[in-house]
Amino acid sequence: MLNEHVTIPGHDQSSYRLRLEWGPTGAEAVRADVAVVVDVLSFTTTLGVAVERGIEVFPFLWRDSRAAEHAVRHGATLAVGRFEALSRGDARHVSLSPASLAEVEGVERLVLPSPNGSSIAFGLADAGSRVVGACLRNAGAVARWLAPQVDAGASVVVVPAGERWYDETLRPAVEDLWGAGAVLDALGDLVAADATASPEARMAVAAWRAAEMPHDLADCAGGRELAEAGFAADVAIAAQHDVSEVVPVLTGESFRDAATLPGAGPRLRRIDS
Template identity: 45%
Template sequence: MAGARQLLQTSSAAHCVVVVVDVLSFSTSTSIAVNRGAAVFPYRWHSRGQQLAAYAQRQNAVPAVGRLEARRPDAPHDAFSLSPARLAQLPGLPARIVLPSPNGATISVWCAGHADEVYAGCLRNAGALGGLLGKRLHEEPQLSVAVIAAGEQWPDGALRPAVEDLWGAGAIIAAIGAPRADVSYEARAAADAFLNVRPELRTALPACGSGIELAQRGFEDDVRYAAELDADGLVPQLFNGAFRSHVGPNIIAE
């Protein structure tokens, strides 16, 4: 969050597009849900409980439950959570869902009030999103694109670097295809990191810190879905409080 705030508050670009990358798991879950036809309302992690239920009711949407709660034997058969695998495997999804997360969702909500456009980026939609933004940059020289790797948190709330978000950001930057001289050194480093790991991505993601953490909690499938590079063809864009499919210039699929 601090990085997003600093980046956008100091940006001098006339028109700034933000990509929020939270590979494990908000952006991946959002991409899967949007590609399955759902609208995803991001929600601040620390405003859950009754506030979450009230917000979902106002949006005529269904709120997510906790990962472990969705897997309990007594959970409703259609219960969903932040789990990408759960969102991909359910026979059907509600048309409108509320998805809280401490990193990607919280950053997305803040960015919605400070950026012209906000997208959810991950490894699954890197090619589609990078291609879209590359075309936009070619057609709109004044456009600026900021790719934010969300990171994770230590137990005390401090930022924990997350290599999976570096790879996800790098995959999108590489797919944009901008001339290297027009890309920041930080963005170049992210793209180089992704290109270096790309041949072994499916084994590298489960072996990184966040991948191991999810596997230890029994969510190996979440990591597997997150590692499926370019599996999704639709791009989630934030519009009127929800991520929906971007289908053309200034057009959002309702």
């Protein structure tokens, strides 16, 4: 079994500069200079919508009792799960729903827990990785931000977050595979030929090219689950492709748009080449 201390030989994809691996364990096992987290339904979609609106976003672990304290310390609003907001009789409460973020006013900082994407981003940051949030809406923008770094020799791992079964094991979510493939497809068109992609990364590109949006996102398991619970608007927002130019970069404890960060580009902590 893979864990943070051991990577089985061959599993690190280190002979390729463009890599892909699933979930929190995969994020630990396959390291790179930049980690791109993809959680289409819905953490990274909600993250992108928030950053578009100028909101600074603090990822946090899901169902962690320290989240409220973390929000107070940063003068931030604490987002709740979309189903919790619905149970309160207020589906428009600030939540993991991207539709709720599209309408909110007066929020400058947001603590955004989620069981998958946010927890992965939180763990990667704690390990010292450079972390970016991507979804279908900003796939091209993220690729354009990454391309000069890849051409300069940086490695990238794209991490489709996936979902959880009831026993807490990973459920690979096809929407995250599509989101990862959208980023890698755009990136492959921008970088030099020597920036090779692993078979895992190439299969994500193939899956993305085969997808029919927005129909497939609405019809996949995750899309149906949300629509049947009353969150069809979230699925519609998540299905939009290349409509956003924001690149949420985790700097310190929070995500901000790369365009607002000081300096010409990110400062990388090299892991391998």
